[in-house]
Amino acid sequence: MVQDSYRELFFSESQEYLTIINKCLLRIETNSGDFEAINEIFRCIHTLKGMSATMGYDKLTQLSHHAEDLLDELRGKRKKVTPEIIDVLFGSVDILERLIDAAKAKKESAVDIVGYVDKIKKIIAQKGEVLVAAPAPKTKGLEFSEAEAAWIKELKAAGLNIIKIRITLVKDCAMKEARAFLLLTNLKMMGEFIKSIPPVEDLKDGNFDLSFVFILAVKENIQAFHNKLSGVAEVEEVFIEPVEIGENVPGAAQPQTTPSYIKKIQSMRITVDRLDKIMNLMGELAIAKIRLVQIVQSLKIKELEEVSFTLEHLTSTLQDEIIQTRLLPAAYILDTFPRMARDLAKKQGKDIDLEILGSEIELDRVVLDDIGDPLVHLIRNAIDHGIEDPEERKKTGKATQGKILIKVSRQKGQIFIEVIDDGRGVNFDEVKRIAIKKGMIIEKETSVLDEKRILDLIAKPGFSTAGKVTDISGRGVGLDVVKTKIEMLGGRLDFETKRGSGSRFILTIPLTLAIIKAMLVRVKNEIFAVPLMNIRETIKIDEDEIKALQSFEVTRVRDEIIPIIRLEKSMGLENPVLDKGLHNERKSVVIIEHGKKALGLVVSQVLGEQDVVVKPLSSIIKKTKGIAGATVLGDGRVALILDTISLV
Amino acid sequence: MSKIMIVDDALFMRKMLGKALTEAGHEISAEASNAKEAVEKYKKFKPDLVTMDIVMPLMEEMDGIGAVKEIIRIDPQAKILVCSVMGQQSLVVEAIRSGAKDFIIKPINTERLIEAVNKALFPGDKKIN
Numbered sequence: 001m002v003q004d005s006y007r008e009l010f011f012s013e014s015q016e017y018l019t020i021i022n023k024c025l026l027r028i029e030t031n032s033g034d035f036e037a038i039n040e041i042f043r044c045i046h047t048l049k050g051m052s053a054t055m056g057y058d059k060l061t062q063l064s065h066h067a068e069d070l071l072d073e074l075r076g077k078r079k080k081v082t083p084e085i086i087d088v089l090f091g092s093v094d095i096l097e098r099l100i101d102a103a104k105a106k107k108e109s110a111v112d113i114v115g116y117v118d119k120i121k122k123i124i125a126q127k128g129e130v131l132v133a134a135p136a137p138k139t140k141g142l143e144f145s146e147a148e149a150a151w152i153k154e155l156k157a158a159g160l161n162i163i164k165i166r167i168t169l170v171k172d173c174a175m176k177e178a179r180a181f182l183l184l185t186n187l188k189m190m191g192e193f194i195k196s197i198p199p200v201e202d203l204k205d206g207n208f209d210l211s212f213v214f215i216l217a218v219k220e221n222i223q224a225f226h227n228k229l230s231g232v233a234e235v236e237e238v239f240i241e242p243v244e245i246g247e248n249v250p251g252a253a254q255p256q257t258t259p260s261y262i263k264k265i266q267s268m269r270i271t272v273d274r275l276d277k278i279m280n281l282m283g284e285l286a287i288a289k290i291r292l293v294q295i296v297q298s299l300k301i302k303e304l305e306e307v308s309f310t311l312e313h314l315t316s317t318l319q320d321e322i323i324q325t326r327l328l329p330a331a332y333i334l335d336t337f338p339r340m341a342r343d344l345a346k347k348q349g350k351d352i353d354l355e356i357l358g359s360e361i362e363l364d365r366v367v368l369d370d371i372g373d374p375l376v377h378l379i380r381n382a383i384d385h386g387i388e389d390p391e392e393r394k395k396t397g398k399a400t401q402g403k404i405l406i407k408v409s410r411q412k413g414q415i416f417i418e419v420i421d422d423g424r425g426v427n428f429d430e431v432k433r434i435a436i437k438k439g440m441i442i443e444k445e446t447s448v449l450d451e452k453r454i455l456d457l458i459a460k461p462g463f464s465t466a467g468k469v470t471d472i473s474g475r476g477v478g479l480d481v482v483k484t485k486i487e488m489l490g491g492r493l494d495f496e497t498k499r500g501s502g503s504r505f506i507l508t509i510p511l512t513l514a515i516i517k518a519m520l521v522r523v524k525n526e527i528f529a530v531p532l533m534n535i536r537e538t539i540k541i542d543e544d545e546i547k548a549l550q551s552f553e554v555t556r557v558r559d560e561i562i563p564i565i566r567l568e569k570s571m572g573l574e575n576p577v578l579d580k581g582l583h584n585e586r587k588s589v590v591i592i593e594h595g596k597k598a599l600g601l602v603v604s605q606v607l608g609e610q611d612v613v614v615k616p617l618s619s620i621i622k623k624t625k626g627i628a629g630a631t632v633l634g635d636g637r638v639a640l641i642l643d644t645i646s647l648v
Numbered sequence: 649m650s651k652i653m654i655v656d657d658a659l660f661m662r663k664m665l666g667k668a669l670t671e672a673g674h675e676i677s678a679e680a681s682n683a684k685e686a687v688e689k690y691k692k693f694k695p696d697l698v699t700m701d702i703v704m705p706l707m708e709e710m711d712g713i714g715a716v717k718e719i720i721r722i723d724p725q726a727k728i729l730v731c732s733v734m735g736q737q738s739l740v741v742e743a744i745r746s747g748a749k750d751f752i753i754k755p756i757n758t759e760r761l762i763e764a765v766n767k768a769l770f771p772g773d774k775k776i777n
Contacts, residue, residue: 174753175732178740182751185744204741233750233764 010055014100017044021093025086032081039157041089042071046153048096060099063113066120067092073124075157088119148195152217152243155192160217161242162194168211168237177206179234184214186232191218210236215243272365275326282322283515283613287632289315290610294635319515319611327362327511330408330417333372334359337379341404344383351390351401352383358408363415367509370489371417374482378419378505379404381479386423386503396500398422414533415509422502431457438463452597455495459483487645490516490531490628492594516614518641520607520633521590523567524575527639528603529612529631534644536591536598538606543587546602555589555600562591564600565647570626594648601647614641650769651677653695655686655715656731657704665699665731665756672762682707683715690719690726697727697769700748702739713742720747727768731756 021044024037031037045068052060067089073079098111144152152162167183169176180203187193194215198208289311296308338354345352363371387393387402394400407418432449435441435457441449449457457463459479483493491509510516510533518529519538539557546555546564554561568574589600612631628643652674656662659681666676678693680686684707690698698719702712710718712730719726730743730751740751749768752761 175734175737175740175751178737178744178751181741182744233752233760233767 007055010051011100011104014048014051017048018093018097018100020044022090025089025093028081029083029086035075038071038074038081042068042075043154043157045071046150055103057099057103059111059113060096060103063092063096063099063116066117067096070120070124079123085123088116088123092116092120144195152194155194155217160192160219162215162217164241164243165214165216166211166237166239167214167235168239170234170236171210173210173234176208176210177204179232180204180206180208180212183232183235187214187216190220191216270325275322278322279326282319283615286315286319286515286611286613287636290633291635323364323511323515324362326364326366328365328368329360329362330368331356331359332368333375334406334408337375337406340376341379341383344380345387345402348383349389350383350387352387352404353401354379354404354406356406356408358410361408361410361415363509364511367415367489367511370485371507371509374485374507375406375417375419377479377482379406382419382421382423382503386421386425388424392424410511415507415511417507417509418504419507420502420504425499425501425503426454426458426497427499428454434463451495451497454497455479455493459493490533490645492645515611516641518610518612518631519590520610520612520639521567521588521601521603522605522607523571523603524573526571526573527607527633527637528567528571529610529639529641530590530592530601531628531641531644532609534592534594536593538588538590539600540586540588543585546587557591557600560598562598562600564589564602566602568602568604592644592648594645597648599644599648601642612639612641650674650696651693652765653678653680653686653689653693653698655680655683655698655704655712656701657681658701661701661731661754665761668756668758668761669765672765674765683710683712683718684708686715687718687722691722694723697729697765699729699731699752699765700743702730702732702743703736713739713746716743716746716748729764729768 021041024034024041024044027037028034028041045064049061049064049068052064070079070085070089074081074085079085095111095113095116099113102108102111156162165187169179173179184193184196184200184203194217196203196215197213202208203212293308293312296304334356337356341352341354382404387404388396388398390400393402403422405418405420407416407420409416409418428449431454432441436443440457440460440463459482463478463480479493486493486507486509489509491507494506494508495503496506497503517532519532519535521528521530541555546553549563552563553566554563556562588603588606590603590606591598591600593599610633612633614629615631626643626647627640629641631639631641633639652669654662654665654669654676656665662679662681666679670676677695678689680689682704686698686700687710700712700716702716704712716728716730719728724747726747728743728748730740730748731754732740732743732751733754743751750764752764
């Protein structure tokens with residue numbers, strides 16, 4: 001059953017096509033040589049046919065199919081436009097319109113199409129005056145799929161020449177796969193690449209003798225193209241000939257096949273490099289904008305303020321749009337998981353149902369690239385350690401089929417991915433026992449272990465509670481890798497578990513890595529950006545509220561004792577002479593947290609929130625502890641972005 | 649006579665390439681032994697063509713591919729031939745993606761080298777039948 005939203009789209013779009021067809025028919029009625037109009041009608045009818053077939057409207061499909069055949073004759077100059085043809089086409093369009101109306105009203109139309117179909121067939125069968133007699137050169141051994149044939153038609157309709165290029169490399173050509181790739185790269189710059197024989201994959205792997213064929217749609221005539229191609233070495237021979245798509249192309253003339261649904265280009269591929277460049281430029285633009293806004297504010301000119309307000313709005317909208325272009329649905333990686341879970345479970349003799357919620361939620365492709373492995377690991381863990389054998393589940397009164405749920409949700413600038421299983425949960429006593437045995441903790445500590453500490457333990461390199469090492473997990477590469485990876489993305493891993501009823505791992509990751517929300521703080525004369533995601537709160541305290549405890553300082557916030565760091569000290573901004581007397585000032589403290597650990601950063605002043613564009617640091621200072629990157633502020637100053645995770 | 653810059657970390661290769669190219673009537677306008685130097689000298693000498701070894705020691709995070717990218721960024725019209733050895737298909741492919749015009753495989757066959765250089769310098773000059 002086709003959804004109503006598609007119906008709506010079908011009716012609105014098909015109406016547009018009918019309008020265009022009518023307009024173009026009028027054009028060819030006055031000028032029978034108007035091939036642009038003929039092509040346009042052909043395109044519309046073709047699309048309409050595809051849409052109708054998709055919707056299951058048989059009569060519409062059939063009539064448009066025959067009309068398309070007739071138009072193809074006109075287009076291929078095998079027939080001349082006659083008043084009779086125009087009449088038949090107008091009549092057909094009227095019938096198409098009535099059929100669409102009937103479909104809209106969800107009625108089976110009584111309109112008879114047989115009359116028109118016969119008329120069209122008759123016209124096609126007539127031996128018309130052939131305008132161009134030259135027979136199309138046969139392209140032997142070339143087969144096009146239906147989709148390719150349709151695509152080629154579109155390209156031809158757009159006025160491009162379809163050519164077949166056979167390239168033979170010299171006999172002792174070195175690294176012929178790279179040579180083929182170079183030729184392919186060059187050709188792609190010269191025209192629309194349709195296909196290659198053998199397929200591109202085989203070319204890249206070198207699975208060909210010495211020659212291969214490219215099918216290309218190009219603007220130039222063949223000679224001009226020939227000249228362009230000669231700039232590549234180690235090519236023995238280039239042979240180019242036009243490709244004619246004959247009647248025997250599948251899909252073009254067989255009434256029974258399902259037509260493809262070709263629309264005007266609505267999406268296109270952009271290389272990630274280019275997107276990154278755009279993103280970078282957007283960052284620069286955002287910086288320039290902030291600078292401008294600051295200047296405008298100081299000038300207090302009303303008109304300028306209005307313009308600057310509009311500019312501000314536009315840039316932030318543009319920024320959002322650009323971030324959107326970098327996003328891909330989570331399904332991109334999640335879709336492979338059910339199959340993987342099924343296979344793994346089967347190997348272990350377990351019965352597991354993997355459910356995925358929210359796979360339509362979109363994430364930055366960089367983030368997506370990086371969370372695949374951690375997620376696989378968590379799922380493997382759940383199957384291996386979490387879910388019990390069917391018998392064990394039966395004994396504890398659970399359904400024999402274990403459940404794993406992957407839930408993706410989004411809140412503001414953050415994505416949450418939860419991996420939930422209904423297995424046995426983490427055995428705290430077992431974790432403690434192993435941790436003590438491995439010398440990770442001492443016995444005394446075990447009484448205060450909460451979930452957070454347990455996670456820390458099981459996420460330590462080399463920790464494994466599994467009784468035996470399986471080929472699925474427990475091979476030493478463990479949660480520590482997951483945790484590190486997520487933290488590298490500026491996210492965090494949380495964990496909840498309940499003995500006997502399962503565990504839940506929660507990945508919190510930023511929507512995008514390129515622009516983050518940050519709190520700007522001043523430390524002496526330097527400005528630092530603290531990622532907002534990690535900030536719990538900011539408070540003000542007096543100097544005497546800071547207490548020394550062993551080697552570090554702490555302060556009390558409500559009932560909690562929080563260690564503090566004086567950023568001026570840790571960032572080397574102290575000046576004992578000039579700083580005299582400043583110690584009595586009230587101090588601003590930004591409290592950051594990571595997991596359940598918190599840390600107060602003592603700063604000179606909290607300046608406010610701002611979107612900052614993250615610029616990576618060069619290799620020399622990349623590894624400086626506590627610094628994640630740099631950003632340029634509105635006034636052109638550089639601020640370092642604090643890496644809160646390594647500080648806590 | 650075209651100005652050519654040779655980039656290779658091995659002096660031997662630079663001399664060998666230099667000899668072959670001068671004998672074919674080209675002028676060696678610059679030589680560079682690492683990626684960073686290559687980019688700087690490209691800016692300075694603006695050669696008509698660059699031969700670039702793609703496997704060179706990292707110099708300030710930049711390797712041969714990095715140099716190809718950087719030169720193409722500075723001058724999208726730059727003509728770069730990469731030199732590689734057998735078995736480095738993926739590097740060669742990466743270099744082509746980054747904008748290299750052609751590649752030659754070591755050990756260098758002088759005839760092939762000159763063919764590749766001339767075709768890159770004067771595309772369309774010699775007709776391919």
